[in-house]
Structure formats: structure tokens, C-alpha cells
Amino acid sequence: MVAEISAVVDSVLPNGDLHVLGAQTLNINGEHTNIRVQGRVRLADIAADNTVLSNRLAEASIDYDGSGFVSRSAAPGPLTRVFNWLGIL
Numbered sequence: 001m002v003a004e005i006s007a008v009v010d011s012v013l014p015n016g017d018l019h020v021l022g023a024q025t026l027n028i029n030g031e032h033t034n035i036r037v038q039g040r041v042r043l044a045d046i047a048a049d050n051t052v053l054s055n056r057l058a059e060a061s062i063d064y065d066g067s068g069f070v071s072r073s074a075a076p077g078p079l080t081r082v083f084n085w086l087g088i089l
Helices: 069-074 078-086
Strands: 006-011 018-028 032-041 058-067
Touching: none
Parallel strands: none
Antiparallel strands: 006 018, 018 032, 032 058
16 A cells, blocks of 8 residues: 555654654545554654655554445455354354
């Protein structure tokens, strides 16, 4: 997955690291997608263009969820859910 999300500095930690958080909501053709990110960033990991790669985000929490046609079609079918409940899969 590739996405660019704007984030804000939520707090400055005692060691100078920044705690950042950001969210993005996309609504495309009836598909609703929410992306949330938060974590700790060292000042040295902030690029000259004020970006931070997700692999430089410590204690990262990245949530991706959505609803709509694509999300519903990716859900497991009833038989798969029964097998999972029985512990067969």
C-alpha cells in the first residue's frame, strides 16, 4: 500500500522526539476508506521536504479500514466463517 498522509505534532517528548498523528478519509465510487497513523519521530528522520517515511516511525500505529463494495467482496464467505469458527481453517 502506498499513501501520503499529512500529520501534525501532537506533543514533544522529553528526549526531543515528536509524537505525530494524522488521518485521511477517502470516498471514491461509494467506497469509504479511513487511514490513521501515529507514532514517534526523531528530528533526524525528518527529510528536507518535511516528510517522514513510515519505516522511520517508532512505536507506529497504522490503521486502515473501509466500507463499500470492495470491502464487502473481500470479506470471507459464510462457509469459510463456519470453518474458522470450528477451528478447521
